[in-house]
Amino acid sequence: DNQAPANIKEQIETLLPKDAIVLLKKAGSLAETKNMKAYIIGGIVRDLILGSPSEDIDIVIEGDGISFAEAFANDINGTVTPHETFGTATVETENGSKLDFTTSRTEYYEKPAALPTVVRSNIKEDLFRRDFTMNAMAASLEPDSFGELIDYFNGLEDIKKKNLRVLHNLSFVEDPTRILRGIRFEARFSFRMDEETEAFLRHSAASIFALSHTRVITELKHIFQETNPAESLSRLHELGVLNKFLPGSIWSTKTSAVLSLLLKEWEQQETRPSIKEEWFFITACLYTENAETAKLLEAIAATKPQKKTARDFAVLMNDVTDDVFASEGALHEFAFHLDEDALFLVFLALLCSGEQSKARIVHAYRTKRKKLPRWVSGDDLKAAGLTPGPAFKDYLFQLEKAFLNGEITNRKEALAYIKSRM
Ligand code: ATP
Numbered sequence: 386d387n388q389a390p391a392n393i394k395e396q397i398e399t400l401l402p403k404d405a406i407v408l409l410k411k412a413g414s415l416a417e418t419k420n421m422k423a424y425i426i427g428g429i430v431r432d433l434i435l436g437s438p439s440e441d442i443d444i445v446i447e448g449d450g451i452s453f454a455e456a457f458a459n460d461i462n463g464t465v466t467p468h469e470t471f472g473t474a475t476v477e478t479e480n481g482s483k484l485d486f487t488t489s490r491t492e493y494y495e496k497p498a499a500l501p502t503v504v505r506s507n508i509k510e511d512l513f514r515r516d517f518t519m520n521a522m523a524a525s526l527e528p529d530s531f532g533e534l535i536d537y538f539n540g541l542e543d544i545k546k547k548n549l550r551v552l553h554n555l556s557f558v559e560d561p562t563r564i565l566r567g568i569r570f571e572a573r574f575s576f577r578m579d580e581e582t583e584a585f586l587r588h589s590a591a592s593i594f595a596l597s598h599t600r601v602i603t604e605l606k607h608i609f610q611e612t613n614p615a616e617s618l619s620r621l622h623e624l625g626v627l628n629k630f631l632p633g634s635i636w637s638t639k640t641s642a643v644l645s646l647l648l649k650e651w652e653q654q655e656t657r658p659s660i661k662e663e664w665f666f667i668t669a670c671l672y673t674e675n676a677e678t679a680k681l682l683e684a685i686a687a688t689k690p691q692k693k694t695a696r697d698f699a700v701l702m703n704d705v706t707d708d709v710f711a712s713e714g715a716l717h718e719f720a721f722h723l724d725e726d727a728l729f730l731v732f733l734a735l736l737c738s739g740e741q742s743k744a745r746i747v748h749a750y751r752t753k754r755k756k757l758p759r760w761v762s763g764d765d766l767k768a769a770g771l772t773p774g775p776a777f778k779d780y781l782f783q784l785e786k787a788f789l790n791g792e793i794t795n796r797k798e799a800l801a802y803i804k805s806r807m
Contacts, residue, residue: 402482423525431522441485445523451472472503518540519540519550551567565607598684639738644737647733697723700720710747717782760796765800
């Protein structure tokens with residue numbers, strides 16, 4: 386067909402801030418004088434077409450991105466930070482906005498799921514190494530063709546059809562993080578993988594095992610930053626890959642329901658967990674009937690307190706018998722030293738696996754434990770004729786358990802309880 390190439394000049398000029406537009410035009414003119422080509426590329430192009438541009442502006446140079454960025458920074462009185470190993474450079478303008486420059490390049494995967502070998506190349510090759518057609522477009526910044534869309538793989542059409550499509554059949558095998566990216570993009574934009582892409586994904590599931598733990602966790606964190614992580618987890622499950630990323634995890638309609646409730650509650654800022662990250666709690670929902678629970682949660686824990694939480698969680702999930710959850714008092718015996726977040730994780734995990742009555746006990750225990758009364762003191766015990774010593778502590782602990790079980794409700798009853806035990 387002899388249609389004119391699509392052009393997103395109008396979107397650039399109406400959707401981007403004024404100063405950004407000026408910078409893009411300057412970059413285009415500079416490229417022209419240097420006999421290089423400059424394009425905006427990737428997410429920014431996708432978002433402009435979708436009508437809501439992100440703040441990240443990625444510019445790719447056919448030529449040398451770093452030396453171009455240096456010249457550009459010089460032109461606009463900005464500062465440049467080159468990242469030689471990646472062949473990229475960030476330019477910061479006088480008023481603090483940032484532009485990222487890269488050299489157009491191609492990638493070779495010597496083995497699946499490893500990091501690729503990178504070689505300088507042209508824009509087409511650069512687009513071909515990308516994950517999905519909607520992310521594989523660029524737009525020219527040259528004065529004569531400003532805004533002209535470079536779209537070798539029909540990204541524009543896919544966006545119109547809300548289609549998420551990989552560029553070739555080995556895409557997921559080369560880089561299995563794209564599975565998680567794809568699922569995240571489906572949810573974010575209400576897109577859907579086309580049949581072929583979905584089939585490629587299912588066939589690539591095994592390659593996930595080659596991914597390093599860090600890369601999995603990084604991608605999972607991205608999923609949890611989106612508006613509806615539960616939807617993405619459910620989709621991962623549906624595609625048969627959830628337990629490849631998180632071995633031992635289980636997914637049920639209950640998990641999904643609990644997660645939705647949890648997230649809704651967390652929308653109210655006050656109930657958001659502060660120190661620990663949300664995704665950590667959410668992930669706990671997926672680990673219920675598995676002895677690997679402890680190891681997995683501990684492995685995804687990033688900080689020391691999180692690691693403690695994970696270990697504490699494991700105590701109740703793996704190391705105790707069911708009768709521990711018979712009453713709040715019984716639970717106290719095993720959980721008095723466990724941290725608050727661990728108890729919350731246990732609560733979530735029990736809810737998700739449908740153990741409602743145990744979950745109810747944990748919930749009640751968490752609430753009451755925060756306000757254990759001090760009705761009886763050491764002096765009271767002495768007055769009752771007991772000799773101070775290790776037994777004191779034990780008496781007081783018995784009192785706590787009796788309170789938790791609702792057997793005593795005030796000081797009088799507490800004193801009577803002691804007498805009856807002597
Ligand atoms: P977001 O809004 O989530 O930042 P983005 O598309 O800008 O979306 P980035 O992770 O910043 O996402 O990636 C920038 C671009 O780099 C993408 O648009 C895509 O073209 C390319 N890209 C990123 N990760 C991959 C990957 N794993 N495989 C192939 N291409 C990728």
